[in-house]
Amino acid sequence: GENVEQHPSTLSVQEGDSAVIKCTYSDSASNYFPWYKQELGKRPQLIIDIRSNVGEKKDQRIAVTLNKTAKHFSLHITETQPEDSAVYFCAAYGAGGTSYGKLTFGQGTILTVHP
C-alpha cells in the first residue's frame, strides 16, 4: 500500500519568513496530492491541492510543487503570519493496488510562526 512520509514534524519560523514542508510517497500510481491545515480545536481544511499532471500550483502565499520522478511534493508558505500556525497534513490519493481510492496522510507538521 501507499506510504507517505512528512518532514519536519515541527517547524518554527519568525513572522515574514518562508516555511517549507516536504512529503514523499511510495506508490507511483498516486495521482492527487492535497494539503490540509488544522488549526487548534478546528477541523482539517484543504488549503491547496495538486494533480499528477501538474508540476506546480500557487495560491497567493502558498504553493505546492510535485516531482513525480522522485515521488515527492512540498508545501511552500511565503511571508508567514501568526495565523499560519497550525498542523499541516499532506496526503496522496491512491490510483492503483491496495491504495486505490484512499487518501494516505503524512504524520503532520506543527508549524509555529512567532510574531
Next chain:
Amino acid sequence: EAGVTQFPSHSVIEKGQTVTLRCDPISGHDNLYWYRRVMGKEIKFLLHFVKESKQDESGMPNNRFLAERTGGTYSTLKVQPAELEDSGVYFCASSQVDGPYEQYFGPGTRLTVT
C-alpha cells in the same frame, strides 16, 4: 452550507464499554469516510461509504468496530468493547464525487479510553 458535523466532540469511557460516534455529512454528499488519528501520528483511513454501501472497509482495525450508514445519510461508528488503544481522534469526511477530489472534514470526536 452546513459543514460535516460530528457528535460527540469528546467521549471518555472505560475499557470494555461501548461508544457510538455519529457523523452527519454535507447534504447531498454520497461519499462518507471515517478516519482516525492516534497520538499525534498520521490520519489513517478506516472506511468509505457510497450512499449506504460500504465501498472499502480495509482500514477497520478489527471486528470491535462497526460502521453503519442506514438510509445513506448520517453514519455511526460503534466501538464495542473499547480497548485502550482505541483512544484517538475520529474524523469523518464527505465528498460529493468519488475519486481524487476534496474531502470535507468534520471537527472530529476525541475518544479517550481509560
